[in-house]
Every structure is written in structure tokens, then in C-alpha cells.
Amino acid sequence: MTMARVSLRARVTFRDPAVEVEVPIGITLLEAAMSTGAVTAGTCGGICACGGCHVRVEEGAQYLSTATEREEDQLDRVFDVRQSSRLACQARIIAGGDIIVRKGDIG
Numbered sequence: 212m213t214m215a216r217v218s219l220r221a222r223v224t225f226r227d228p229a230v231e232v233e234v235p236i237g238i239t240l241l242e243a244a245m246s247t248g249a250v251t252a253g254t255c256g257g258i259c260a261c262g263g264c265h266v267r268v269e270e271g272a273q274y275l276s277t278a279t280e281r282e283e284d285q286l287d288r289v290f291d292v293r294q295s296s297r298l299a300c301q302a303r304i305i306a307g308g309d310i311i312v313r314k315g316d317i318g
């Protein structure tokens with residue numbers, strides 16, 4: 212019998228500046244980003260209260276937790292929100308795969 216191979220890590224590529232990191236499943240995009248210095252936490256420190264960690268997920272959104280109502284409410288206060296917008300402190304990596312993220316505007 213052949214067992215399906217499940218990856219317990221995800222590869223996250225941040226653009227501007229371009230940096231790639233392999234991270235364990237279960238951490239947030241903000242935690243992944245902070246490990247590289249690509250994105251810093253907003254003024255709230257990662258509690259979904261400032262919008263400063265706005266990112267756009269260009270690929271791999273299916274490997275992330277879905278946005279909660281609280282996150283969507285906070286995104287409503289962020290400049291130039293798009294369909295791909297997420298708050299990095301709230302988007303948790305839930306499956307292995309390739310994720311590409313660009314820093315969003317915070318206005």
C-alpha cells in the first residue's frame with residue numbers, strides 16, 4: 212500500500228523585499244515574516260487591532276486559515292484592500308504548500 216506524503220512545512224515567499232522561508236504548519240504569516248525580517252508587526256503587536264500587517268496573498272491562499280469576522284472588520288479600515296488582502300497576524304498556515312505574499316498598503 213502506498214501512503215500519501217503530507218508535508219508538515221510550507222514555503223512562504225515574501226516579495227518586496229524578496230525572501231523565501233520554509234516554516235512549520237501552524238504559525239501565522241506574521242510569525243513567518245518576522246523570522247525573516249520581511250514584514251514587521253503593526254503597532255498592535257499582532258492582536259488584530261491596527262491593520263499594520265496588511266499583506267496580499269498572491270498564491271497559496273488555500274493553505275491559510277479563513278479570515279474571521281474580526282479580521283475582516285479590521286481590514287475594512289485598511290487602505291486599498293483587495294480580494295487577496297489578509298492580516299498577516301491572523302492568517303495561519305494550515306497546510307503544506309507554496310504561499311506567495313506581498314506587503315499591502317496600510318494607508
Ligand code: FES
Nearest residue numbers: 253257262264300
Ligand atoms: S499586527 Fe496589528 S493587525 Fe496585525
